[in-house]
Amino acid sequence: MGVTRDGEQGPNFAPGMILRARQTILTEGVRGSISQRVMKQFDLRQGVDPQTYGLGIKEVWEIPAEKHKPGFVQHSFGWPMDDGTYGGAWLYHFGENLVSYGFVTGLDYSNTWLSPFQEMQRLKAHPEFAKHLEGGRRLIYGARALSEGGFQALPRLSFPGGVLAGDSAGFLNMPKIKGTHTAMKSGMLAGEAIAETLGQEGSSEATSYTERFKSSWLFKELFEARNIRPAFARWGNRLGALYAGIDSVIFRGRAPWTLHFSHTDHEALKPAEKSKPIAYPKPDGALTFDLTSSVFLSGTNHEEDQPIHLKLRDPSKWLPVNWALFRSPESRYCPAGVYEALEEDNTMRLQINAQNCVHCKTCDIKDPTQNIDWCVPEGAGGPNYPVGM
Amino acid sequence: MKIVVPVKRVVDYNIKPRVKADNSGVDTQGVKMSMNPFDEIAVEEAVRLREKGAASEVVVVTIGVTEAQPVLRTAMAMGADRAILVQTDAELEPLAVAKLLKVIIDRENPGLVVMGKQAIDDDMNATGQILAARLNWPQGTFASSVTVEDGRITVVREADGGLETVRLALPAVVTTDLRLNEPRYATMPNIMKAKKKPLETIAAETLGVDIAPRLETVKVVEPPVRQAGIKVTGVAELVGKLRDEAKVI
Ligand SMILES: Cc1cc2nc3c(=O)[nH]c(=O)nc-3n(C[C@H](O)[C@H](O)[C@H](O)COP(=O)(O)OP(=O)(O)OC[C@H]3O[C@@H](n4cnc5c(N)ncnc54)[C@H](O)[C@@H]3O)c2cc1C
Ligand code: SF4
Numbered sequence: 171m172g173v174t175r176d177g178e179q180g181p182n183f184a185p186g187m188i189l190r191a192r193q194t195i196l197t198e199g200v201r202g203s204i205s206q207r208v209m210k211q212f213d214l215r216q217g218v219d220p221q222t223y224g225l226g227i228k229e230v231w232e233i234p235a236e237k238h239k240p241g242f243v244q245h246s247f248g249w250p251m252d253d254g255t256y257g258g259a260w261l262y263h264f265g266e267n268l269v270s271y272g273f274v275t276g277l278d279y280s281n282t283w284l285s286p287f288q289e290m291q292r293l294k295a296h297p298e299f300a301k302h303l304e305g306g307r308r309l310i311y312g313a314r315a316l317s318e319g320g321f322q323a324l325p326r327l328s329f330p331g332g333v334l335a336g337d338s339a340g341f342l343n344m345p346k347i348k349g350t351h352t353a354m355k356s357g358m359l360a361g362e363a364i365a366e367t368l369g370q371e372g373s374s375e376a377t378s379y380t381e382r383f384k385s386s387w388l389f390k391e392l393f394e395a396r397n398i399r400p401a402f403a404r405w406g407n408r409l410g411a412l413y414a415g416i417d418s419v420i421f422r423g424r425a426p427w428t429l430h431f432s433h434t435d436h437e438a439l440k441p442a443e444k445s446k447p448i449a450y451p452k453p454d455g456a457l458t459f460d461l462t463s464s465v466f467l468s469g470t471n472h473e474e475d476q477p478i479h480l481k482l483r484d485p486s487k488w489l490p491v492n493w494a495l496f497r498s499p500e501s502r503y504c505p506a507g508v509y510e511a512l513e514e515d516n517t518m519r520l521q522i523n524a525q526n527c528v529h530c531k532t533c534d535i536k537d538p539t540q541n542i543d544w545c546v547p548e549g550a551g552g553p554n555y556p557v558g559m
Numbered sequence: 560m561k562i563v564v565p566v567k568r569v570v571d572y573n574i575k576p577r578v579k580a581d582n583s584g585v586d587t588q589g590v591k592m593s594m595n596p597f598d599e600i601a602v603e604e605a606v607r608l609r610e611k612g613a614a615s616e617v618v619v620v621t622i623g624v625t626e627a628q629p630v631l632r633t634a635m636a637m638g639a640d641r642a643i644l645v646q647t648d649a650e651l652e653p654l655a656v657a658k659l660l661k662v663i664i665d666r667e668n669p670g671l672v673v674m675g676k677q678a679i680d681d682d683m684n685a686t687g688q689i690l691a692a693r694l695n696w697p698q699g700t701f702a703s704s705v706t707v708e709d710g711r712i713t714v715v716r717e718a719d720g721g722l723e724t725v726r727l728a729l730p731a732v733v734t735t736d737l738r739l740n741e742p743r744y745a746t747m748p749n750i751m752k753a754k755k756k757p758l759e760t761i762a763a764e765t766l767g768v769d770i771a772p773r774l775e776t777v778k779v780v781e782p783p784v785r786q787a788g789i790k791v792t793g794v795a796e797l798v799g800k801l802r803d804e805a806k807v808i
Contacts, residue, residue, distance in 0.1 A: 171744045184744045232580060267580065309577055469591070471573040549744070554573045557589035 171548050174475050193364045193376060194332035197357065200315045201531040203546055205338040214325040214334070219431040221319040221340055222403070224256070225532050226347070227290045227505050228272035228313065229464075230559060233306035238267045244299075250292050253406040255279045256399075257286075259293055260347070261302060265558070268309075269302055274347065276318065277435040277503075277536050278403055281445040285502040286532075287313075288450040291458040295451070303457055311467040312555050313505035313530040318344045321396035322430055327383065328363070330374045335360045343391060345398040345414070355388045394423025400431055439538050442497040461507040468528050469554030470506065472547055478524045479547035480508065480533065487541050488520045496538055503532050528553040560670035560707075560729070561616045562605040565660055566598040566634055568627040569680040576680075582778045585680070594630045597675025599637070600735040603742040604705055605673045606638035613707040616640050618667060622659050624648055628758065635753035636745035642756065647763035647770070655770035657689035662766045664694060669730065671712065676701050676734040687734035697727035701736040 172183035196205045200223065209215050240263055247258030256276030263269055273290035293299055317323070317340035324341070327334055335341075336353030343352055363379035383389055397417045402410030417425050453460045472479070482488060492498055498511035498520070506528045510521040529552045534544035570576055571591040579586045594602075608614045619634040621627045622645040631642035645659055664672065677684035691698035699705075699714030703722065706713045707729075716723040717736045745753075763770065791797045801808045 171746070182741055182743045184746045187747050235580075467575060469571070469573045469575065554571055554591045556574075556591065 173477060173548070175477060177477055180475060192331070192368060192374075195357070195360055195364070196332060196334050196338045197336045197353070198338045200317050200337045200340075200342075201534055201544075202338045203534075203544060205334055208329060208332070208334070209325050212326075212329040214327075214329060216326075218325055219319055219322040220434040221317055221323045222399070222431050222435055223277040223315045223532075223535050224274040224318045224344075225277055225286045225313060225315050225503065225505065225530060226272055226274045227286060228270065228311070228559070229308055229467075230310040231269040231271060231303055231306045231308050232267050233263075233269050233303060235267050237302065237305070238269075239263050244302075246293075246298070247411070248407045249296070250289055251275070251279075251284075251407075252281075253408055255281070255284065256402045256407065256410075257289065259290075259299070261299060263302075269306065271299070271303065274316065276402070277315070277532065278433075278438045280438050280440045281448065282439055282442050282496045282499045283445050283448045283502065285448070285450065287461060287464070287502075287505045288448075291453060292451055294457045300457055308459065308467065310556065310559055311464040312553055312559055313468075313528050313532075315531045315535060316344075316347065316349065317342050318399050319431060320344050320399060321392040322400070322428060324392075326380070327360075328376045328379045333360045333364065333376050333379050341388065341392070343395050345395050345418075352388055352391070355386065356383070359383055359386060359388070394418075396423070397425060397427075397429045400429035403431060404429060436536055436538050436540055439496060439499060439536070441495045461505075465506045465526050465528070468506070470526060470528050470552060471554070472525045472527070472551035474525060476548045476551075478522055479545045479551075480522050480524050480527065481543045481545055482520075483541050483543055487539060489518060491539055491541075492520070492537070493518045500533055500537065500542070503536050505530060505532070509533070560614045561618060561667060562608060562614045562671045562673055563664055563667055563669040564598070564601050564605045564617060564619045564634070564639065565656075565672070565674045565686070566602065566619050566621050566630055567595045567675070567678045567680075568592050568621065568623060568630045569595045569678055572596055572679055578779050578781045582780060584776065584779050592626070592630075594633055595675050595678045595680075597677060597679070597735055597737070598634075599742040600737070600739050601673040601675050602634045602637050602639055603740045604702075604733075604735060605671075606743075607740065608671075608705070608707060609638070614671070618643065618669070620645065620660065620663055622647065622651060622656055622763065625760075631758055632750075632753050633745055635756045635758075636750045637743055638749070640756065642758045644758065644760045645763050645766070646760050649763070649770055650772060651770060652772055652774055653683050653685040653689055654773060655768070656686050657693055658768045659763060659766060659770065660686075660690050661693050662768060663761075664690075671707070671729060672696075672732045673705075674732070674734055676736055687732050691732035694730075694732070696731050698732045698734070699725050699727050700734045702733050703736050703738045705733060705739065 172180045174180045198205050242263040244261040251257045259273045261271050275286035317337055319340055335356040341352040341356045342349035359382040360379050363376040363382055367373050367376040398414045401413040500509035501511050506526045508523050508526050511518050512521050531544055533542040571593040576585045605617045609617050617639040618641055619631055619639040620643045674687050701717040702714045703717045704715040710729050711726055712731055713726045
């Protein structure tokens with residue numbers, strides 16, 4: 171900590187620490203930077219489907235007491251996105267006059283002009299959403315990617331000296347968008363397996379973690395949910411929904427086949443000239459908002475004098491690929507306005523406002539050539555969400 | 560010499576404070592709380608004085624709810640030697656805080672008190688001054704530099720018109736301004752060490768001090784939303800609008 175923007179040691183520089191452990195449990199959440207490297211190094215993804223992701227953007231509102239119906243739950247999917255783009259929303263009444271509104275966009279979307287943030291904003295104008303929020307005020311804004319690959323995309327769970335648990339492995343139950351109970355369960359199973367391994371002389375891999383997983387309710391739950399998300403990826407929202415109904419009602423998740431994901435999210439993006447531009451409505455400042463005022467409500471901040479934590483592996487690629495082919499998709503998918511394509515001296519350049527980053531990891535996932543590397547910033551940086559966000 | 564550093568737990572400076580729907584105050588439910596930034600500067604300065612050999616012990620004190628303990632642990636991770644929590648759930652005003660601090664200071668008998676010039680939640684800028692008055696000690700407020708020498712302390716103050724240098728006899732109260740120092744990080748090994756440092760809890764009611772509020776909060780409201788700006792075509796229009804609409808010239 172205390173490294174300056176140029177990578178020098180600043181006045182209150184404190185050296186990092188090397189922690190050595192016999193077993194390390196990686197629980198970095200979705201798309202963990204260490205987890206990614208470990209999966210690569212130990213080839214943990216061999217023979218499994220590529221992981222796919224969604225970007226969840228969320229707001230918490232306070233609404234007039236007379237409108238508040240504690241326990242009210244509403245889900246939607248499809249509109250305002252087209253049939254080929256997976257996405258859906260929730261709206262929950264909870265706490266003291268609070269409403270949680272959120273929107274997930276499948277990051278396998280193909281239209282480079284799509285903006286998950288704008289989709290999430292404009293859905294609020296739909297009467298079934300607007301009627302809950304009108305007269306209220308927005309309190310909090312946040313965003314985070316979630317793993318959607320489920321069962322088929324789970325990597326090998328253990329490696330010499332450690333295990334992957336929670337969303338680092340991808341244990342989220344996608345049809346339910348619930349991952350806290352699965353993260354906890356996987357952590358418990360990992361703990362049991364590690365305790366066993368530490369007791370054995372000479373064994374360095376907690377291999378029983380996988381067996382424990384296979385005989386737990388967690389396996390059953392993810393197995394039964396496995397075909398829902400790939401069905402949408404394959405057949406679009408309408409037919410996908412039809413299939414999801416058949417799979418879960420008739421087969422109860424035990425259909426004798428498994429649908430697979432054929433490509434990664436970043437491969438799905440189409441160039442600008444093959445994508446249909448989308449005209450998003452202007453924010454009204456009451457129900458719908460712009461990016462700047464939204465990011466402000468995430469409480470995100472980073473010490474300014476530190477190296478930029480969003481690195482382009484090859485900076486020269488941006489102009490011919492990201493700009494020329496895709497017209498800077500990062501300036502649309504980033505829910506915090508970190509990336510801006512600016513014109514300067516008759517050419518375009520990429521401005522990275524790293525301080526705004528809310529650590530959602532979408533850029534690391536969606537960049538068409540995987541050129542953006544999300545690195546861990548200095549400790550304490552990032553969004554500051556209240557408990558219950 | 561012992562240094563006492565009072566610290567306060569406040570809504571983290573990155574959070575946009577939110578007024579409760581009934582306008583009775585700021586909502587702190589579930590909101591990230593941290594040490595008041597000016598108090599971090601005070602802890603840093605005290606630890607530096609100890610490291611330079613000008614002090615032998617740094618004691619941090621906070622007055623408030625049990626949940627304020629992590630703030631004391633952070634201060635100890637930065638280098639304070641031990642901590643005292645004066646536990647109370649009551650709403651406290653600077654006068655009450657100063658009175659309680661005085662009891663602790665009478666007991667601890669330090670040569671110096673270093674504290675933040677104000678807390679970023681209520682911006683009172685009063686506790687240090689009231690405390691100095693009640694102790695009948697000299698005070699050096701808004702310090703941007705501090706030097707201890709031969710039983711005296713030299714404080715450079717950030718006064719309105721520039722810098723003012725004062726020399727005070729010890730014991731004294733110093734309140735810190737932003738430029739005094741840049742607080743260090745609480746590093747992992749120091750956070751672990753801080754868990755083992757002594758933290759004493761004293762119930763406020765056992766100190767025999769009247770902490771009943773003297774002020775009444777009538778209403779807390781958010782600042783008005785800034786109106787959207789407009790573009791003018793030239794100087795004439797600008798002057799016209801400033802005169803006829805804004806009525807400022
Ligand atoms: C918008 C949205 C809504 C959701 N709603 C629900 C819901 O209603 N119910 C439900 O059950 N689930 C929900 N989920 C899913 C749930 O949040 C996750 O599945 C769950 O939080 C995963 O837990 P985890 O511990 O694996 O990872 P996380 O909760 O992501 O925790 C990982 C932690 O590790 C830290 N970290 C990451 N990398 C490093 C590093 N290199 N060094 C140090 N620290 C690091 C991160 O800062 C983070 O604190 C939702 C997810 C999203 C995005
Ligand atoms: S920079 Fe990347 S990780 Fe940060 S908010 Fe934007 S998309 Fe998310």
